[in-house]
Amino acid sequence: MNSKRVNTTATARLKQDYMRIMKDPVPYVRALPLPSNILEWHYIVRGPEKSPYEGGIYHGKLVFPRQFPFKPPSIYMITPNGRFKCNTRLCLSISDFHPDTWNPAWSVSTILTGLLSFMLEKDPTLGSIETSDYTKRQLAAQSGSFNLSDSVFCDLFPDVAEEIKEEQQRRAEELRQSTNHGAIGQRSHSNDGQNPAxxxxxxxxxxxxxxxxxxxxxxxxxxxxxxxxxxxxx
CATH class of the missing domain: 1.20.5 (Single alpha-helices involved in coiled-coils or other helix-helix interfaces)
Incomplete structure (x- = not known):
């Protein structure tokens, strides 16, 4: 009976958090639970401007315990990013590594705001890695392609997946046009700027x-x- 009551409490709280985050979104962040399991949420973080993550789209997940909000969730990053290890529990003050610092009043919005804040810092912790800003920018550019290979990402965020596909098509078209212009320029130089006629x-x-x-x-x-x-x- 007690387990059922606690589970009902967690479900009610997470539904409330979902309504809250839909009404008042967190800057640079989107999140929603799996349709089949409200205790597992997936989020995406867009790299803020003027940061090494600019242009990147990073997918991760939050796994909530049945005792939520009295116990904190596990936090994972799935997309390679240069700041956190992938598919590894992250040691943050808002994660299950530190139940002693957890505050039951904190919501999903609070957790994701804290995650983004820590991502932009350089303090080391369990689950973090050190890479150069150049590496982070390279991973940001590759993040879209990586996310498209994840079926969960595509199912939960179809509009973002479509956005990534359109951006890839635009870049491919720009590359094609640039290549064609280069070939025309080479032929022009070979004829000293004149055609055979x-x-x-x-x-x-x-x-x-x-x-x-x-x-x-x-x-x-x-x-x-x-x-x-x-x-x-x-």
């Missing part, structure tokens, strides 16, 4: 000018010879 036309013009110069030269020579002969006769 222009070269042919210039060749004909050059030949005509050469013939004119020859005719003018012969006329001048004939006139000179005539003048010399006339001078000798006189």
């Amino acid at each position: 222009d070269n042919e036309n210039q060749g004909l013009i050059g030949s005509a000018l050469a013939n004119i110069f020859v005719i003018v030269g012969l006329a001048a020579f004939a006139y000179t010879v005539k003048y010399v002969l006339k001078s000798i006769v006189e």
